[in-house]
Amino acid sequence: MASYILRRLLQSALILLGITLVTFVLLYLVPADPARQIAGRSATAETVANIRAQLGLDQPFFVQYWRYLTGLLQGDLGRSYLQRTEVSELVASRLPATLLLMAGAIACELALGLTIGIIAALKRNSRLDNGLMIFSFISISAPQFVVGILLLYVFAVKLGWFPIGGYGTFAHLVLPAVTLGFLGGGWYSRMMRSSMIDVLGQDFVRTARANGLSKWRIVLRHVLPNAILPIIAMIGIDIGLFMSGIVVVESVFGWPGIGQLAWQAIQRVDIPIIMGVTLVSATAIVLGNLLADLTAPLIDPRIKLK
Structure with a gap:
């Protein structure tokens, strides 16, 4: 029983890793710009670029994904762009x-x-x-x-x-x-x-x-x-x-x-x-x-x- 549970947990970890990768790719390819959503319609291109830089959205895909994974391994689900609150707190609430x-x-x-x-x-x-x-x-x-x-x-x-x-x-x-x-x-x-x-x-x-x-x-x-x-x-x-x-x-x-x-x-x-x-x-x-x-x-x- 213990070996079965351990094997299933390892399989589950790999499945969850795959899900994070697929989801991250899909969100990366979405044409909508989170920085524009935060800055508002009347914001200048410079303001939007600054927000993208602050959020790390100007980094290559693998850099963004690796940063997300390292935070995830430490129990950090990230911080909401708009609500300025930890995602773990929002989900827990x-x-x-x-x-x-x-x-x-x-x-x-x-x-x-x-x-x-x-x-x-x-x-x-x-x-x-x-x-x-x-x-x-x-x-x-x-x-x-x-x-x-x-x-x-x-x-x-x-x-x-x-x-x-x-x-x-x-x-x-x-x-x-x-x-x-x-x-x-x-x-x-x-x-x-x-x-x-x-x-x-x-x-x-x-x-x-x-x-x-x-x-x-x-x-x-x-x-x-x-x-x-x-x-x-x-x-x-x-x-x-x-x-x-x-x-x-x-x-x-x-x-x-x-x-x-x-x-x-x-x-x-x-x-x-x-x-x-x-x-x-x-x-x-x-x-x-x-x-x-x-x-x-x-x-x-x-x-x-x-």
């Missing part, structure tokens, strides 16, 4: 909101997706199964902003059960988490249904039925632990997805997460923030997948980590 939304969204999509998937698999080819799969298809296809606005209109404006937007209480979390859970739950339900149907056809399930075990005991003790493995892998991916921020949902509900920070930085070509959010998101994806791989053997002992 948005991290609690992002983690809270991530936990709420994953809980909602699991509750919705697993419930629908299990029922649909047990009622395979029935009207209920067809209806649930149509619902899951709608949830997958629905645009995030449409679902978010509808939930706001019904439950915040008309019924007044939840606040229209903001952050700070459990009531503020419900609607954005349900919005993301509704969209992700469709994927989980379809994956769970397919996995359940596959496991239900295995020999050990037929043996359990022949031994007289009850239906729900077979489902909970034998089928579910085997069918849920693909879902664990999806959760690992979702951790990284939500850590990168869901810009549309955060904008609709006024949620102060990393997504809004990244979107603002992209509009202003604030390269240090863009690099910082990208690196944090990539790290979350890598660690999320590693966590999913480490969890799988705990559920199914037949899986061996190599």
Whole structure:
């Protein structure tokens, strides 16, 4: 186990290094000039040139990238061009909101997706199964902003059960988490249904039925632990997805997460923030997948980590 984790961490370090290089190249090739954004439209060419020199943007690409890497190895994500604040501080200030939304969204999509998937698999080819799969298809296809606005209109404006937007209480979390859970739950339900149907056809399930075990005991003790493995892998991916921020949902509900920070930085070509959010998101994806791989053997002992 220790050697596996060490090997995966080394692989993850190389992946993150590659991500920083690709992102840095793309930002270097962007035609927009951060110095011009800082100086303003009316600034002279001399002023813009001075700002470029102060930020080191007049240096060759490899010099800029090496300076970024050396700072990164010391735990320095850089300093925002426009906000004049350390990127690590900006990301840390948005991290609690992002983690809270991530936990709420994953809980909602699991509750919705697993419930629908299990029922649909047990009622395979029935009207209920067809209806649930149509619902899951709608949830997958629905645009995030449409679902978010509808939930706001019904439950915040008309019924007044939840606040229209903001952050700070459990009531503020419900609607954005349900919005993301509704969209992700469709994927989980379809994956769970397919996995359940596959496991239900295995020999050990037929043996359990022949031994007289009850239906729900077979489902909970034998089928579910085997069918849920693909879902664990999806959760690992979702951790990284939500850590990168869901810009549309955060904008609709006024949620102060990393997504809004990244979107603002992209509009202003604030390269240090863009690099910082990208690196944090990539790290979350890598660690999320590693966590999913480490969890799988705990559920199914037949899986061996190599």
